[in-house]
Amino acid sequence: MEYSSRAFxxxxxxxxxxxxxxxxxxSRRGYVASITLRNTRGIDILASNADATKSVTxxxxxxxxxxxxxxxxxxxTNLLFVFVRLNGHDAxxxxxxxxxxxxxxxxxxxxxxxxxPGRKGQAHKDNSIRNFxxxxxxxxxxxxxLGLD
Numbered sequence: 001m002e003y004s005s006r007a008f009x010x011x012x013x014x015x016x017x018x019x020x021x022x023x024x025x026x027s028r029r030g031y032v033a034s035i036t037l038r039n040t041r042g043i044d045i046l047a048s049n050a051d052a053t054k055s056v057t058x059x060x061x062x063x064x065x066x067x068x069x070x071x072x073x074x075x076x077t078n079l080l081f082v083f084v085r086l087n088g089h090d091a092x093x094x095x096x097x098x099x100x101x102x103x104x105x106x107x108x109x110x111x112x113x114x115x116x117p118g119r120k121g122q123a124h125k126d127n128s129i130r131n132f133x134x135x136x137x138x139x140x141x142x143x144x145x146l147g148l149d
Contacts, residue, residue, distance in 0.1 A: 018084035019044050021092045031148055045082070049148040064133040071099075071106055071130055080145060083132070095139040096146060097132070106130035 019035050026033035026047050033047045065083050079099040084092050109131055114124050134140065 014086060017086060018092070021084050021086070022082045022094065025092075025094060029143060031146075047146065047148065064131050067102075067106060067130045067132055069110075069128040069130055071103055071132075081132075083134070083139075094141060094143075095134045095137070096142040097134065097139045098145060101139075102132055106132055109133075 023033040023035050023045055026045070031047050031049060033045055035045055081095075081097045081099065081102050083095040083097065085095070086092050107130075114126060116124070118124055139145075
């Protein structure tokens with residue numbers, strides 16, 4: 001029997017679970033991780049090395065993640081995304097991706113989608129939804145990209 005976390009959790013709970021999994025994984029690796037309040041715009045987790053000399057944040061949390069068009073706007077260039085794929089009863093998988101790489105991917109992917117006809121041959125209408133995928137798992141477990149060591 002295959003278990004899908006999406007079947008049992010709402011999108012909101014899936015996002016919250018992902019944040020706690022990332023926080024737990026960072027802690028397990030010896031970093032200090034703090035999940036922010038829900039009203040902290042654009043930052044879900046603050047993380048630093050044990051002596052607090054280096055820190056990072058993550059934003060958001062399948063093979064594909066849905067984002068908004070804000071992802072490719074002028075946000076701090078040193079941000080990283082930690083995307084979490086919940087795997088039912090198996091351990092979650094983490095994809096650590098620099099913001100610039102996410103922005104480039106979603107921009108190119110959205111442009112391709114706009115230029116591809118829909119199922120009935122109609123043009124797609126622009127919207128604020130963007131998608132990110134790490135199909136070749138280039139960013140799987142790339143914790144060193146956080147630069148906390």
